[in-house]
Amino acid sequence: MEFFNILGAFIFYYPIVMSIVWMLGGLFFYFRRERNQPKRPNLKSFPLVSILIPAHNEEQDIEDALTSILQNEYPNFEVIVINDASTDNTLNIITKLQEKYEHLKSLNLTTNMGKANALNYALPMANAEIILTIDADSMLDPWAIHWAVWHFEHFPRVGAVTGNPRVRNRTSLIAKIQTAEYSSVIGLIKRTQRLLGKVMTVSGVIAAWRKRAIIDVGCWSTDMVTDDIDMTWKLEKHFWDIRYEPNMICWMLVPEKYGALWGQRKRWAQGGVEVLKKHFDIFSDFRNRRLWPVYIDYLLGVFWAYAFIIALLLFTANILFFQQFSYATFGNPFLYWNGSIIAVVSLLQFLVSLIIDRRYNSKMHKLYFWVIWYPAIYWIYNSLAVVFATPVALFKKAGTDAVWKSPDRGIRGS
Numbered sequence: 001m002e003f004f005n006i007l008g009a010f011i012f013y014y015p016i017v018m019s020i021v022w023m024l025g026g027l028f029f030y031f032r033r034e035r036n037q038p039k040r041p042n043l044k045s046f047p048l049v050s051i052l053i054p055a056h057n058e059e060q061d062i063e064d065a066l067t068s069i070l071q072n073e074y075p076n077f078e079v080i081v082i083n084d085a086s087t088d089n090t091l092n093i094i095t096k097l098q099e100k101y102e103h104l105k106s107l108n109l110t111t112n113m114g115k116a117n118a119l120n121y122a123l124p125m126a127n128a129e130i131i132l133t134i135d136a137d138s139m140l141d142p143w144a145i146h147w148a149v150w151h152f153e154h155f156p157r158v159g160a161v162t163g164n165p166r167v168r169n170r171t172s173l174i175a176k177i178q179t180a181e182y183s184s185v186i187g188l189i190k191r192t193q194r195l196l197g198k199v200m201t202v203s204g205v206i207a208a209w210r211k212r213a214i215i216d217v218g219c220w221s222t223d224m225v226t227d228d229i230d231m232t233w234k235l236e237k238h239f240w241d242i243r244y245e246p247n248m249i250c251w252m253l254v255p256e257k258y259g260a261l262w263g264q265r266k267r268w269a270q271g272g273v274e275v276l277k278k279h280f281d282i283f284s285d286f287r288n289r290r291l292w293p294v295y296i297d298y299l300l301g302v303f304w305a306y307a308f309i310i311a312l313l314l315f316t317a318n319i320l321f322f323q324q325f326s327y328a329t330f331g332n333p334f335l336y337w338n339g340s341i342i343a344v345v346s347l348l349q350f351l352v353s354l355i356i357d358r359r360y361n362s363k364m365h366k367l368y369f370w371v372i373w374y375p376a377i378y379w380i381y382n383s384l385a386v387v388f389a390t391p392v393a394l395f396k397k398a399g400t401d402a403v404w405k406s407p408d409r410g411i412r413g414s
Helices: 002-034 062-070 090-100 115-125 144-154 173-196 211-216 227-237 258-278 280-284 286-322 336-357 364-394
Strands: 049-055 077-084 104-109 130-134 158-167 206-210 241-252
Touching (some): 002 173, 002 286, 002 336, 049 062, 049 115, 049 144, 062 077, 062 090, 077 090, 077 115, 090 104, 104 115, 115 227, 130 144, 144 158, 144 241, 158 173, 158 211, 158 227, 173 241, 173 286, 206 211, 206 241, 227 241, 227 258, 227 286, 258 280, 258 286, 258 364, 286 364
Parallel strands (some): 049 077, 049 130, 077 104, 158 241
Antiparallel strands (some): 130 206, 158 206
16 A cells, blocks of 8 residues: 555645645745836837737637737737638638728638648748737737837847736636636746746747747747647747746636537647657756756646546545445545645635736636635546547657647627
8 A cells, every 4th residue: 555655645745735836936926026017118119019810710709809909009010810711700800800900911821720830821921020929819908018028128038928818708617717727827837937947838828929039949830739838848948038927918718618628628738748758858958957847847747647537546446346435545635634735725826826916807806716626626627638638649640730620719698
């Protein structure tokens, strides 16, 4: 039973320890870099920014998204929307908006080629050195571009700036939990990783790039399921700096159906493992040593997911078939005092995120109750996604383009 005791301890203590690390890192980042920031940065100049928006079957959201972007407070930008072989009314909406906004350009692809290909084809059309990429369902904060430009203006080694996506559909339990997740988990992780100097991934929803850096690493990889994670690692391996800017906000829609959420999480998991597989060579170059902790942490996360699911299955089988409860608890971190500690840590972590995020959303406290469901529901859901996605990533044929299907953008009213 010694092995099971060690395994059970790892299953329980690993997320607790990492949660404490994220909370401390997030608070340190906040008090050192965020707390006294102005509403918008003081820019000495306003260089041209090219905004690239890949779109595939986005007829329900593309007009709202483009309108919010085209009416941004930044005075010098162009918008290039890439219609990636949409089969709905997306192209007609884009054409209609082009008649209204003269600095809106479009690229129409007749074959579904995927997000990375769409961005690569549109890049030569961009006249700016600063490139902003944003999802076609997202609404841009009026001052988001200012904050992105500030980093490029002050730090020549910055290759990319990852933004702060916020959830705008909160009608269902799934959406509410994701709202808490983006704040109390993803936001704290990015702050902590930024303090350590290396970020696991930019947010594919909203990110800004230096065009020279994109070209330096060979543009977006078309065979990676999550091109944003891969691009982050390529830039950091070439010693470009990645910044996290919490004031660079966009408002996005998240999946509200279990099937769509499963597809999203499985894609994220597959993309993460693909990156681990592709960029293992960082250990052969001592100059990339600051990436080692990020790599090892993600690898431990994959191992934890497998350990959690296997132990949970053993726990269930022991109860159902052998009726031996006392020796089966190692696989279930929610029993006895373990569950109480996990609940307290989750609530404390969300409390920390509330302190930090009240600057960006004063109503986050209304979601405080829902965060207690995060470990109970999402640990199982995300762990299963990792278990199913890892073999796909490891045995995937290299060079296969990653294309996309019509996304789920939340529950719609009739």
